[in-house]
Amino acid sequence: MSELHNILQHNQKFVESGGYAEFLTDKYPERKLAVLSCMDTRMVELLPAALGLRNGDAKIIKNAGAVVTHPWGSVMRSLLVSVLELKVSEIMVIAHFDCGxxxxxxxxxxxxxxxxxxxxxxxxxxxxxxxxxxxxxxxxDNVEDSVRHTVQIIRQHPLMPEHIAIHGLVIHPATGKLTVVVDGSTDTAPAQPA
Ligand SMILES: [Zn+2]
Structure with a gap:
């Protein structure tokens, strides 16, 4: 059976029982943060838990590898919308070890x-x-290099305001431990290309 059926069944109960009440918030991220991360299934709940993020805290954008492959693609556009329309002042690129x-x-x-x-x-x-x-x-080939490269694309985007901090991190997909690759708040110079 397709998961669609299971999900719709759950959804009906969720809405009817008011399960949404604890998640109510608005569209502006409370912590003024946007996170670009990988779509890996191990991080569905682990990522927000390991970062201490609650519903409403951050814009979370996910794709395969936590990468910006193109400066004019949808990920970059989402980050710019986060900054220019939704009051985000800090961006974290969070890739992970053992990435597909x-x-x-x-x-x-x-x-x-x-x-x-x-x-x-x-x-x-x-x-x-x-x-x-x-x-x-x-x-x-190398996750840290990939993070540096993506941070650099975001940092150097012609429409990205200079005062926005762009950080790069790697998360362990089992323990959730974060390793900082680029600290955008102290590293004013853009990372060197991989
Ligand atoms: Zn991954």
Whole structure:
């Protein structure tokens, strides 16, 4: 059975019993914080618990690897909206050890699309159209370098105000222990490229 059914069943009870009451807040983050983190399932509850974040405290943006791959993509736009519309003054990029994006390579990934029935000539067509699938699907080799790189993209974005602190951290996916890679409040110089 699809999870949709289970979730809708739970949802009906949740709403009817007023389960939402303890989560009521507004759209402005209480702690003036935005967090970019990985979509890893181990961090669904661990991340806010390890950071001491409650509902309403922070804008949390997640993707595979906690990366900004493009300065004009949706992650960067979300961070800018957080800062310019929603009063965020501090950004934390929080990747994690043992991330599935470490060592991701396009060849293996595209092989799986073929196993799922995507015709190989479609991939050839995309390449001919100038889409660099190898670059687009490439993960990272070193998590700290990836965090530094993403902090740098955010820091150097032409629309990001200078006074916003951009931090980079790595979290342990089991214990939740944080390691600071870039302290944006003291590191005024942008991190060097990886
Ligand atoms: Zn991850």
């Amino acid at each position: 994006m470490r060592g991701l390579n396009a060849q293996a990934f595209l092989q799986r699309t073929q196993e799922e029935g995507i015709p190989s000539d479609r991939i050839a067509t995309l390449r001919h159209a100038g889409i660099d699938l190898d670059k687009w699907l490439k993960g990272f």
